[in-house]
Amino acid sequence: MGIEPSRYDRIAIALHWLIGFALLGQVAFGFLLDEIAPRGTPARTGVINLHKSFGIVLALLIIARLAWRLAHRPPRWPDALPQWQRRAAELVHRALYVCMVMMPMSGYVASNFSKHGVKFFGTTLAPWGADLPQVYGFFNGVHIVTAYVFTALIVVHVAAALKHALVDRDGVFSRMWPGPHAPARQLEIFPLRRRRRRPHAF
Numbered sequence: 565m566g567i568e569p570s571r572y573d574r575i576a577i578a579l580h581w582l583i584g585f586a587l588l589g590q591v592a593f594g595f596l597l598d599e600i601a602p603r604g605t606p607a608r609t610g611v612i613n614l615h616k617s618f619g620i621v622l623a624l625l626i627i628a629r630l631a632w633r634l635a636h637r638p639p640r641w642p643d644a645l646p647q648w649q650r651r652a653a654e655l656v657h658r659a660l661y662v663c664m665v666m667m668p669m670s671g672y673v674a675s676n677f678s679k680h681g682v683k684f685f686g687t688t689l690a691p692w693g694a695d696l697p698q699v700y701g702f703f704n705g706v707h708i709v710t711a712y713v714f715t716a717l718i719v720v721h722v723a724a725a726l727k728h729a730l731v732d733r734d735g736v737f738s739r740m741w742p743g744p745h746a747p748a749r750q751l752e753i754f755p756l757r758r759r760r761r762r763p764h765a766f
């Protein structure tokens with residue numbers, strides 16, 4: 565058994581921020597599809613295919629992230645972090661990973677049960693499924709419901725991260741922030757207010 569690190573490693577941090585911001589863009593792109601290119605307009609096919617292509621690139625990054633996460637243990641929680649917060653964080657993180665897998669997979673599977681298939685940045689990937697509107701409808705429904713659940717989880721995740729960074733200032737945020745690899749306590753990007761107020765131990 566190895567020693568638990570005190571912060572995430574560089575690859576985990578790079579993948580977290582790259583995929584995090586890309587996902588925000590892709591979710592927004594998905595919800596805005598009808599505004600950008602309303603159904604039945606000539607622009608629709610090209611815009612949908614761009615959404616599909618970005619989604620496939622994101623899926624590859626998500627696979628890399630998941631593989632890295634499974635092969636590397638996350639850092640230990642700060643000692644002072646209440647048990648319920650650890651449980652809540654672990655639950656939300658797991659749910660975020662499930663959504664990260666479900667989003668591209670449901671979109672990809674749905675598209676393969678439609679005659680349109682996928683055009684990956686101009687290259688046609690012939691659909692491996694039959695043109696079955698009901699099957700397409702089911703997976704598209706999964707895609708849409710997951711998008712709402714995912715959005716809600718992202719809001720909770722970002723709110724909790726900001727609370728740790730700005731209110732608690734307990735070292736949780738800086739574990740996922742780029743910086744030199746030293747104990748999280750020394751890396752606090754927002755100085756520890758509470759620690760300064762603490763009376764001297766001796």
Ligand code: HEM
Pocket residue numbers: 587590591592593594595597612615616617618619620622623664667668669671672673675682704707708711
């Ligand atoms: C992480 C990746 C992805 C995210 C976050 C995402 C997000 C979204 C969102 C938010 C919507 C709008 C849902 C709504 O109507 O309310 C949408 C629609 C759609 N997505 Fe994705 N998507 C992803 C990947 C993919 C992939 C890989 C494909 C296909 C290869 C795909 C195909 C589609 C299609 C066809 C629609 C439009 C459905 C319709 O016409 O109503 N998506 N996506």
